[in-house]
Amino acid sequence: MSHSIVILTIFVLSIFIGFEVVSKVSTTLHTPLMSGANAIHGIILFGAIMVADKSTTVLSTSLSIAAIVLATINMVGGFVVTDRMLEMFKGKGGKK
Amino acid sequence: MNNNLYALIGLAVAVSFIMALKGLSAPKTARRGNLIGAAGATLATIVVFFDPAQKVHHNTFLILGAIAFGVIVGVPAARRIQMTQMPQLVALFNGVGGGAAALVSIVEYLSLSNNSARDTASTIATVFTVVVGSVSFSGSVITFLKLQEIMTTRPVVFPGGRFVIAATLVGVLGTGVWVVNSGGNTPLAIMGALSLLFGVLFVLPVGGADVPIVISLLNAFTGLTVAAGGYVLDSTLLIVAGTLVGASGTILTRLMAAAMGRSLFGTLFGAFTAKPQAATEAGEARPVKSGSPDDVAILLNYAQRVVIVPGFGLAVAQAQHTVRELADLLTAKGIDVAYGIHPVAGRMPGHMNVLLAEANVPYEQLVEMEEINPTFPQTDVVLVVGANDVVNPAAKTTPGCPIYGMPILDVGLAGNVIFLKRSMRPGFAGIENDLLYEPKTTLLFGDAKDSLTKVVSALKNL
DSSP states (O other): OOHHHHHHHHHHHHHHHHHHHHTTOOGGGHHHHHHHHHHHGGGHHHHHHHHHHTOOSHHHHHHHHHHHHHHHIIIIIHHHHHHHHHHTTTTSGGGO | OOHHHHHHHHHHHHHHHHHHHHHHTSTTTHHHHHHHHHHHHHHHHHHGGGOTTOOSOOOHHHHHHHHHHHHHHHHHHHHHOOGGGHHHHHHHHHHHHHHHHHHHHHHHHHHHHHHTOOOHHHHHHHHHHHHHHHHHHHHHHHHHHHHTTSSOSSOOOOTTHHHHHHHHHHHHHHHHHHHHHHOOHHHHHHHHHHHHHHHHHHHTTOOGGGHHHHHHHHHHHHHHHHHHHHHHHTOHHHHHHHHHHHHHHHHHHHHHHHHTTOOHHHHHTHHHHOOOOOOOOTTOSOOOOBOOHHHHHHHHHTOSEEEEEEOHHHHHHTOHHHHHHHHHHHHHTTOEEEEEEOTTOTTSTTHHHHHHHHTTOOGGGEEEHHHHGGGGGGOSEEEEESOOGGGOTHHHHOTTSTTTTOOOOOGGGSSEEEEEESSSOOOTTOOOOGGGGSTTEEEEESOHHHHHHHHHHHHHHO
């Protein structure tokens, strides 16, 4: 089995999991869920660090450092803002 | 670090993201889900420094400095932002994520071109990442500007716009093929620039109620961008995480569109089909009935059933506590009070639920649109606090207007309607609301919080 097929398998299975996990969300949680998913794609920080770690030219280094800053803002800011939204539901909201 | 251990940690992080999304889709587990996701992301950020494929480390201090800088910018922004401005912040976070993904692919492309060891599949993935990442970036920035009201919130459509946007898209695809065929940095740069332009043109014609759908859609785009970036970097974690967000984001976008009665297709391709519209002549000399806080208090005092319809004006004025005070006062007088919650009142789906939950409004009083609509004929007074488009009958009666087809709260069926408004200015979608001119409608002008405070004290004096 070639490497590409393995990747394709992972990709397709991930699509189904992605569809499945959110299919029953209530309207109330649309916004926090979007915000949480938004924070998760901040994981591109992982990739940004990978490329920065092996950059040797000025151009590559500057671009990858810029990517790290942007990705960190996305990830950290995203999780914090989602937590703040959910804080509002504490002891209330759908708990009953 | 051992290769297998490194891969297993990646798997654990991917699982944490699945659990995060799963947790976020139920109210009880939402907060915990978010924290699990954050923990997974933190773990990934630490472990990447021990990548076994990377023997020599460059730029470690620059990297740590960049992360610290990102935290210093991101955390206070997320902490200090007011609830009213949350949607545009989410849009902005999404955009910078897309931009980051595009940059990562560009860097990888540059380093591979030095070694002239590029295969077609990963070049195609690079093209995808740069194009979609750039579209997501510039599109999100425009969305931010719209929501922040730095630029007009109405659809921006110029003559021949759809030809310009179609030409831009052709240009993007053309340069994409050029990059795949011949490589080189110039085609990539041109493609990136055209993609940024396309993102702007794509979002400009979107207005009013469609903006939240576009944020969600761009969010899904960024997810897919990250997945493609994962392919370029050969990182399973990025592929899984990006695909999860792409897939769940697509479902979420469809659910939102359904909640608003919009067609996803129409929103997506609005840019291609939008025609310039004749500007609606707002604020013509039609008579309206404006009342004093005392008039409003009297109307409320003799009602049996009152429905409060909150909108963005409530969020702007931070009047959620005052509105609860009013509701409590009315309940104490034996009046039946409920809140009619439109799914997209405010600037995002669920915005009002969040805001009223903050003011400790009892959950049972928040009634969703489908359940409250049949009760309006038995309602004596509807108090519309800073909402407009979600109660605008034009959504039912005026085909072709930007909100046509959106389900609305039928407040016109109630005995009396009171609008608390800042001015006669039309709502976010920029459409005149005929309900304002009905004889049963009373307008109370002013900031929602001030007006409510005056009504509360008038009610106490009755």
